[in-house]
Amino acid sequence: MTTTTEKTGAPKAASKLRLPALTAMVVGSMVGAGVFSLPANFGQATGVYGAAIAWIIAGTGMLTLALVFQLLAVRKPDLDAGVYAYAKAGFGEFPGFFSAFGYWASACVGNVSYWVLIKSTFGLLFPALGEGDTLLAVVLSAAGVWAFHLLIARGVGEAAFVNQIVTVAKLVPIALFVVILAVTLRSPVFGDNLWGGDRSFGGLFDEVRATMLVTVFVFLGVEGASVYSRYARRRRDVGRATVLGFLGVLALFASVTLLSYGALGKAELGELQQPSMAGVLESAVGPWGARFIGAGLIVSVLGAYLSWTLMAAEVLFVAARDADMPAFLRRTNGRDAPIAALVMTSSLVTAVLLVTLFSEDAFTFALKLCSALSLVPYLLAAGYALKLTASGETYDRAPGGRRKETVIAAVAVLYTAFLIVAAGLEFLLISCIIYAPGTVLFVLTRRERGRRAFTVPEAALFALVAVAGVAAVACLATGAITI
Template identity: 75%
Template structure:
């Protein structure tokens, strides 16, 4: 087998993008949107999110073509544009975001099973956490058998998990009531606040738009990276918007808002009966496990490439005999397990981890868009500027609470940067880097005080 035969094709790269985005988020959309807004606000939210994320998709497409020497996308672009320490933060934040996102998958699986096994509760009971941690390490040993083997599995799972979602869309399109849809047209409160309340949800479901970019070093043809990014994004946007809007046509908004997660199951059950909930639940488990596989691969890949560029400690360069980044995968599984333990103390484990995952991803996205703006002209500059504005708006929409929680994770994570600099025999921080680190530490301290005093809740 030649090296080219071992590379990932356009369909496989597209499946990685779709597989990364179609995970836990889509199954929670009906309830999450109904809690925030009505039909009009939902349409506006998807227009804003779709346009903003499309700009980001174009940014990753453009950078993949113009900077073919930069692998692992998000991290590499931040480093090239703003220096080593911001690059480290981008790599670490993207990795941490992926790990926290993977926790949402296990929470949602156990919440789904909780309707049959009450001791799993909403996915945040002691039994649910213990079983989830065991599953994390079971998947770990599957993935370490090789990146390409896991990517092939993901392509199969991506096809399988789309079937129940597409059936949901078709059934609801047939069952849609125009009167119910009209009655759900408007939400409560100012429209801006309604739309803002959906933003972290839309970020969460779109995480993975850069999936092909992260795997750029495996692409058979470099131009396939950008094509897979845009093709995957457009397909998923249409699917997410359909799931959200059609749900408003079968149940009152108040009922939609109160449905247990995964809310898609409850919506379909209201239309076709109990088999609908079971059908969606099975689809969810397949979908989430596929997304977990893709995200674990992407998280480890970022650490591995960063270590290869001397931006993470040397031990993260380790590969096993199957070509998998073994040390990076171990660290990834450790953080996922740790965050699962934290969910025991959360009032709403799924919502908390969803929003924290989204918040951690915003700085890496902002830095990637900023780098594109620095090197672009003309039309490309306009696209990059719009992507910067969108990600800046998302940071505002996330709110101070989750920015401070992100700092609590970023601050101790800087230890990896310190280890790396000492391994290289270099000064740990430049004056500018030290100032940036001080800001992050200050944010972490305020965040911890907020948690202790109850100002910030999880």
Template identity: 70%
Template sequence: MVVGSMVGAGVFSLPRNFAQATGVFGAIVAWAIAGFGMLMLAFVFQILAVRKPELDAGVYAYAKAGFGEFPGFFSAFGYWASACVGNVSYWVLVKSTLAPLFPALGTGDTVVAVAASTVGVWAFALLILRGVQQAAAVNKIVTVAKLVPIVMFLVVVLVSLDAGVFAANFWGGERSLSSIAGQVRATMLVTVFVFLGVEGASVYSRYARRRADVGRATVLGFVSVLALFASVTLLSYGTLPRSDLADLHQPSMGGVLESVVGSWGRAFIGAGLVVSVLGAYLAWTLMAAEVLFVSAEDRDMPRFLRRQNGAGAPSAALVLTSALTTAVLVTTLFSDDALTFTLEFCSSLSLVPYLLTAAYALKLAVTGETYADDPGAPRRRHLLTAGAAVVYTVFLLWAAGLSYLLLSCIVYALGTILFAMTRRENGRRVFARSELALFAVVVAGGVLGVAGLAAGWITL
């Protein structure tokens, strides 16, 4: 689940996305920062899986346990919305890949492309409705299949690497500290997007026979995928000048391989991408529906989301997930660059759940909760790990920029309708005083976001 969730659309677009922002040196710095920060988050999920084994569904459960019901709702809703937006980026990239065969698909954001993607969304929903375990078995097969073209890409590009081209691409612009910092910042949302899914084992922790396996799978999966992503990025700089890499049609990995072996290289990568993206879409749809279902079971989402069909699949949660994915697909018709927008918006929405999860691990280490009965636990190391993860996620919020933060507030403000429904169903007041203050902040951000869209200083 960890590898299958992370290896999706992002890896196939890395050469162009990085070349547009920086050169080899900046890419090394960016992967070092992202690798360290996301490794700390992976360790956080490992720590929490052991210290709080009774908490299921990962990011949602940790936020609720640490900071209350309303922040817990925001974490669940934000994680779910992020998954739905990310799923749209998968469909956009698939249609863009198939455009040479079907020109009407354009860059994945035409009316024909959106219509075809909508059919795909609901076809996958029907597959999952036949049973979660069956869908997970399909995911295992797809995970292996999609790694084959990526590994082949790495071998071919490594063998044919041109040291002169690599050296010419080493610097992405000025060699000043401020220039490098700007280049690195420009890659941060891209790195977040490709690492989304590091919590895949944690989300499905209720299925694990041993809780220690959750953390082990998280760390091993992350380290493997980090090596894969960094290799794809850096080796691509040894095939084409940076300006040519930046101008490649997505999926840019296909263009890189084509420059080495000829036109069949793009077709080969395109086939691998379709398998990879559809597999990642399956994994993410499973996780998104699981978060809604578990939070509804805990009475933190409306009760209709608890419904399961005869195969044990969370049917209502799955239908709502597919509905939001379809709605976001429609918005791509009005976007200047649908792939970049959905990729970066997905990353932005995921930051709040990640921040709350890291903050909860930090809270446990500071207060000593769960450590009193376990004197052998490395509390100080856990404190440093969680603290580093918090700093990293706060840095990502800054790197994302104001526009995406305000767009996220729009989504969170609208999502609060589900929270109000839940409180009414439970016969409780909609907001406590402290919750009302948080709601006011989110609504204010949402209003500014709508104003920015209307005025044109925020664009899709």
């Protein structure tokens, strides 16, 4: 039986992660359910030209964000758990708390979408599972949540090793999909799909904009190595893993999307049942293709779930270690796993799974809310990088590249701000329903340290979030916003 302690030091040498493991964290975090839905999502929105433009925009924007995490890992090597730590260092304790709490909540909501999709896939064979939101599906999903909990409790190093194996296993069917589609590509079909509809600039712009939230969701997790910076064997590997993982995943996502236009017509792609990659491969090789992709999806989603649960617990643990979350969350067990944060993470995932019983479209709602919750922490991290380049902090000892890094940080800020607007007001409001009550943890932390709950600026920020949360509840009650 393991003994629960409250260790706050560095992880044991045996648990240190090398570049391949950190890169696997990035890839494993991004390659989840989203890639399997790309053909239908893009087919509903645009054609080949629009898809290519969308990936160029998303790739450029998210690459700057990946470079921001690389920049911060090098210039601020003392900051652990990237997203949260950067927000606190740049904008203060309360925004830092929001970043940590929002990132954690986003990971939990995203994990719920994984379980819904898994049970929905099995629902094709077992009708009692429905679309992943029946009582039986929720009970089975909750059992899966706690099974993963036990795995991670055995130690982060062991879970990271499992993640590397799962990452390789889930990339195999996706890579095979790309190879088969490239070989069997039907040029006439691809040519007919070049345009999505309206050939005017305005029409093309609207089509591209319609894909932006899709690209955001599939890229969530780009900060995977940054979150696990305290476990890196060499600090510079954090930035390298982030960029290497991102570029590989971008090439994979763009290939899956564009090659699908050479298998089926745009309208047919848009009508495919999710996971739409299964329908595309089935059209190319027959029924075994759909079964093959279905199996790959299960492995992929479970691997992504492992990565996101690891990161969610790590963010809570480091925030508590730095006295920005209640002290009980910094407890670890004998295997250096952040057990208290892990219990809280698994508990929230289970609770949100119960909420899906009352949602009209649990999967879509979870995806959009997950994206909305993630964007604020991303914006704060990019803002901190821009603040560093503007103030010149750290450039006195390492002056090179300041102008280039300023451009990178500025583009990342603009891109993430644009995505927040594109996400829509309703999801920002719903996010506040989660942020407002979560502030109780911030107040408890302040009391543990013998400090007043809020400063004047913090009180004003909390009031704004609380009002938005109340407005969201009112909109849900009146039907103005639906889940």
